[in-house]
Amino acid sequence: MTLPHPTLTHLRALEAESIHIIREVAAEFENPVMLYSIGKDSAVMLRLAMKAFAPGTLPFPLLHIDTTFKFRDMITFRDEFTRANNLKLLVHTNPDALAAGINPFTHGSAKYTHEMKTVALRQALTAGGYDAAFGGARRDEEKSRAKERIYSFRDEFHQWDPKSQRPELWSLYNGKIRKGQSIRVFPLSNWTELDVWQYIYLENIPIVPLYLAAERPLVQRDGVWIMVDDDRLPLLPGEVPEMKMARFRTLGCYPLSGAVLSNATTLPEVIQEMLEARHSERQGRVIDHDEAGSMEKKKRDGYF
Amino acid sequence: MITADSLDTDIHTYLKRHENKQLLRFVTVGSVDDGKSTLIGRLLYDTRGVYEDQLADARSGPDGQVDLARITDGLQAEREQGITIDVAYRYFTTRTRKFIIADTPGHVQYTRNMATGASTANVAIILIDARLGVLQQSRRHAYIASLLGIPNLVVAINKMDLRGYDQGVYEAIKADFTAFAKRLSFREVRFFPISALQGDNCVTTSPNTPWYDGGTILEYLETVDIDSDRNFDDFRLPVQIVLRPNLDYRGFAGQIASGTVRVGDTVTVLPSGKSSRVTAIDAYEDELPEAFTPQSVTLRLADEIDISRGDILVSGGHQPTVTRQFDASVVWMHEQPLDPAKTYLIKHTTRYVPVSVAAVRSKIDLETLQTVDADTLALNDIGRLTLTAHRPLVVDPYTRNRATGAFIIIDSLTNDTVAAGMIASDDGQGGVEATTGGQPRSGVSHAERHKRLGQTGASVWLTGLPASGKSSIAYALERRLFDLGYLPAVVDADDHGDAALFEHERQLPAAELGATAAASARAGLVTICAFGTRTAADRAAARTAATGRDGRLPTLEVHVATPADVCAQRDTRGLWSREDAAQYEPPASPDLVVDGLDTDEAVAAIIALLRGRGILSR
Numbered sequence: 001m002t003l004p005h006p007t008l009t010h011l012r013a014l015e016a017e018s019i020h021i022i023r024e025v026a027a028e029f030e031n032p033v034m035l036y037s038i039g040k041d042s043a044v045m046l047r048l049a050m051k052a053f054a055p056g057t058l059p060f061p062l063l064h065i066d067t068t069f070k071f072r073d074m075i076t077f078r079d080e081f082t083r084a085n086n087l088k089l090l091v092h093t094n095p096d097a098l099a100a101g102i103n104p105f106t107h108g109s110a111k112y113t114h115e116m117k118t119v120a121l122r123q124a125l126t127a128g129g130y131d132a133a134f135g136g137a138r139r140d141e142e143k144s145r146a147k148e149r150i151y152s153f154r155d156e157f158h159q160w161d162p163k164s165q166r167p168e169l170w171s172l173y174n175g176k177i178r179k180g181q182s183i184r185v186f187p188l189s190n191w192t193e194l195d196v197w198q199y200i201y202l203e204n205i206p207i208v209p210l211y212l213a214a215e216r217p218l219v220q221r222d223g224v225w226i227m228v229d230d231d232r233l234p235l236l237p238g239e240v241p242e243m244k245m246a247r248f249r250t251l252g253c254y255p256l257s258g259a260v261l262s263n264a265t266t267l268p269e270v271i272q273e274m275l276e277a278r279h280s281e282r283q284g285r286v287i288d289h290d291e292a293g294s295m296e297k298k299k300r301d302g303y304f
Numbered sequence: 305m306i307t308a309d310s311l312d313t314d315i316h317t318y319l320k321r322h323e324n325k326q327l328l329r330f331v332t333v334g335s336v337d338d339g340k341s342t343l344i345g346r347l348l349y350d351t352r353g354v355y356e357d358q359l360a361d362a363r364s365g366p367d368g369q370v371d372l373a374r375i376t377d378g379l380q381a382e383r384e385q386g387i388t389i390d391v392a393y394r395y396f397t398t399r400t401r402k403f404i405i406a407d408t409p410g411h412v413q414y415t416r417n418m419a420t421g422a423s424t425a426n427v428a429i430i431l432i433d434a435r436l437g438v439l440q441q442s443r444r445h446a447y448i449a450s451l452l453g454i455p456n457l458v459v460a461i462n463k464m465d466l467r468g469y470d471q472g473v474y475e476a477i478k479a480d481f482t483a484f485a486k487r488l489s490f491r492e493v494r495f496f497p498i499s500a501l502q503g504d505n506c507v508t509t510s511p512n513t514p515w516y517d518g519g520t521i522l523e524y525l526e527t528v529d530i531d532s533d534r535n536f537d538d539f540r541l542p543v544q545i546v547l548r549p550n551l552d553y554r555g556f557a558g559q560i561a562s563g564t565v566r567v568g569d570t571v572t573v574l575p576s577g578k579s580s581r582v583t584a585i586d587a588y589e590d591e592l593p594e595a596f597t598p599q600s601v602t603l604r605l606a607d608e609i610d611i612s613r614g615d616i617l618v619s620g621g622h623q624p625t626v627t628r629q630f631d632a633s634v635v636w637m638h639e640q641p642l643d644p645a646k647t648y649l650i651k652h653t654t655r656y657v658p659v660s661v662a663a664v665r666s667k668i669d670l671e672t673l674q675t676v677d678a679d680t681l682a683l684n685d686i687g688r689l690t691l692t693a694h695r696p697l698v699v700d701p702y703t704r705n706r707a708t709g710a711f712i713i714i715d716s717l718t719n720d721t722v723a724a725g726m727i728a729s730d731d732g733q734g735g736v737e738a739t740t741g742g743q744p745r746s747g748v749s750h751a752e753r754h755k756r757l758g759q760t761g762a763s764v765w766l767t768g769l770p771a772s773g774k775s776s777i778a779y780a781l782e783r784r785l786f787d788l789g790y791l792p793a794v795v796d797a798d799d800h801g802d803a804a805l806f807e808h809e810r811q812l813p814a815a816e817l818g819a820t821a822a823a824s825a826r827a828g829l830v831t832i833c834a835f836g837t838r839t840a841a842d843r844a845a846a847r848t849a850a851t852g853r854d855g856r857l858p859t860l861e862v863h864v865a866t867p868a869d870v871c872a873q874r875d876t877r878g879l880w881s882r883e884d885a886a887q888y889e890p891p892a893s894p895d896l897v898v899d900g901l902d903t904d905e906a907v908a909a910i911i912a913l914l915r916g917r918g919i920l921s922r
Binding site: 006007008009010011012013014015016017019020023024026027050051052053054055056057139140146147165166167168169170171172173174176177178189190192194195198201202268269271272275 | 315316318319322323324325326327390391392393394395397401402404416417419420423424531544545547548549553557558559564586587588589596598599600602613637649651652654656706707710711712714716719720721724
């Protein structure tokens with residue numbers, strides 16, 4: 001007669017797996033950095049990292065790629081949260097693109113995203129000499145992510161080759177790289193959107209208020225509700241911002257993030273709406289709609 | 305029965321339920337056309353694991369019908385090639401469990417991908433096309449799943465709709481597979497008659513199979529016991545990182561690979577062997593009284609002993625082995641084959657250690673699932689190696705502990721992961737011999753023998769007319785080889801009774817003589833055979849036997865082409881007759897033709913041949 005074995009719930013099992021990954025990278029790489037996008041996935045990843053090294057502090061800095069078009073609430077949240085938790089934050093903006101005035105309105109979302117996100121990220125990673133960069137991507141987000149490894153190898157130009165990734169068995173991650181190469185690490189690979197929300201709820205993790213519904217000034221373009229977050233959004237003739245109860249499923253650059261009309265002002269309500277919606281969260285992102293397989297192309301270029 | 309975890313209660317009840325779900329990982333395997341993608345699509349679709357816009361991509365045709373197989377479509381490059389080339393992970397949830405599917409392709413690089421997907425799985429699902437029955441590939445997949453230590457096997461007999469839901473078809477396949485699976489080490493094997501396309505017995509019970517009452521695949525996945533999959537008896541904590549945030553705190557952080565630990569327990573640090581008492585188990589803001597696998601925790605100990613990354617904290621009845629040499633089953637995953645002369649790096653738990661290959665012991669012929677001799681391992685080969693680590697490792701047999709029994713092999717030049725390994729137990733169980741029914745096998749490889757003897761075991765068959773000089777050449781060759789420092793042996797017809805009888809009555813036991821030669825060649829000897837194999841059929845039988853079970857023992861045919869009239873003159877034993885000479889069939893394509901008139905010349909020519917073939921290497 002044996003006693004029943006204690007078991008972990010799936011969330012605690014995922015948590016343990018993620019902490020293991022984060023510690024492995026911190027132990028094996030010389031100069032890691034954690035990409036911090038201020039979104040809900042980043043919030044969970046950051047919490048897991050804080051758990052991994054408690055009672056100590058994070059042995060690596062956070063890096064935020066600021067496109068200058070992030071929601072103002074995101075920047076406020078970022079600065080307050082990192083200050084309150086004594087986290088080392090690095091912020092980088094592509095100086096060339098900034099000087100050239102690259103913006104999503106006149107240059108289009110593809111060009112803007114490439115310059116302000118992909119190129120900016122490459123600049124920051126090269127300048128910092130980072131050999132490992134944590135990202136909050138999940139495999140359930142998008143088809144091309146389903147095959148992504150937890151350790152994703154990049155060449156000297158930060159490019160991803162889907163055909164030359166290393167097999168990953170058990171929880172034995174091969175952290176050996178040559179000088180100049182780097183890895184992207186995805187500790188949340190096996191989490192789903194619901195898991196992320198549930199964990200935020202259970203752990204009471206602070207998130208940007210934009211995730212919860214509130215009265216917001218919106219205009220509708222091509223069926224997508226865009227928030228008029230500042231006066232840089234050029235209004236089309238006859239376009240008048242309307243105040244509507246709305247929230248965001250994903251946060252990024254405000255001109256490229258679609259709002260969903262919603263009355264969900266609490267986390268359980270948000271989760272309830274998510275379960276009822278049955279629409280993929282990336283649908284609200286304008287960049288994925290550019291062309292089929294666009295995420296895969298961006299990844300090859302060095303986008304997360 | 306509601307299986308999809310729909311929002312049928314208030315959100316708080318729903319969240320509570322979701323919070324307490326268990327996690328089950330499974331791997332799906334099968335060949336291209338047996339409906340694997342359709343089954344996964346079916347599970348995701350029926351449990352609402354697919355979002356509406358992802359589903360839109362899978363709607364094909366004018367009627368907007370969902371093509372289930374397209375739900376799991378992968379990368380664009382693969383779509384263009386029309387094949388899946390890698391492992392993809394999918395997620396869905398039901399009311400009781402959350403599931404992670406490792407979806408592995410059925411053909412190109414199947415072994416590598418399957419091993420990857422199988423390494424963490426609780427359950428393997430193997431699809432069998434009801435129209436085709438149990439294929440060799442199904443056996444191969446089941447074998448790999450068993451080798452990787454997956455405890456539970458689901459055999460989904462698919463496309464039952466195309467066989468009219470015939471119970472006989474199901475029972476026949478089940479019986480066939482059951483007979484085979486007896487040789488494997490699954491805790492449980494379950495069979496399901498399904499149609500992934502029509503949905504029979506996948507998520508909902510089918511009205512088309514009234515003769516079947518074993519439930520659906522999803523019911524099984526929701527209820528199968530996975531608690532026993534982990535080792536709760538032997539505490540193992542591979543130290544990942546030592547946390548020293550201040551002078552008063554020193555914690556050893558890692559994920560508990562197996563077992564449980566309590567405050568107050570005495571733990572031993574391996575490989576150093578020092579012991580101490582656990583004073584605290586930290587998990588973020590909490591201090592825990594006990595912790596268990598697979599939690600990630602930080603332990604504090606009573607004594608200031610030297611512990612660093614790569615050490616393992618252990619306790620419990622069964623002690624791990626601290627060793628530098630061990631046997632392991634290895635799945636080779638790289639285009640570049642194993643180079644036994646090279647030093648590789650392995651990652652075992654949290655430690656990298658250089659290793660040398662002490663011996664390539666065998667590999668599995670994936671067609672027959674039999675153990676065969678091997679000198680190396682190539683992509684998708686599964687073999688058995690003896691490895692020598694340059695520093696001691698703390699290991700458990702893989703069958704006892706997946707976490708401390710597993711390792712990966714890394715090419716230290718390219719940094720590529722080239723293989724996955726599973727440590728065999730001391731009694732040799734749990735290795736590649738699993739399917740040979742426990743027959744003891746040679747533990748000495750060709751390569752080892754070659755290294756010691758400077759020669760590779762082989763047979764040299766001399767053939768020619770009676771009295772052509774075969775025996776003279778055979779013994780002269782033996783003497784010459786021995787003088788050169790090699791180990792030759794002559795298998796003589798006299799060992800098998802009256803040679804004259806064989807030659808006259810043509811009752812040459814070719815297969816028997818061939819087997820004798822094979823035994824000698826396998827032992828590493830250069831084996832010289834000089835029988836009067838007159839006919840092509842005799843020689844074929846002898847050759848088949850001499851090349852051994854795996855057909856890999858080198859067998860060279862030397863035609864001693866002495867003219868018939870010379871043979872007739874030489875014949876002193878009365879063996880020769882013109883009639884025999886007329887019936888002799890000269891070999892069609894001998895490796896060498898020598899003249900029996902000059903024995904020394906013939907011997908020199910044969911030795912040159914043996915050197916040229918790499919059999920003699922001094």
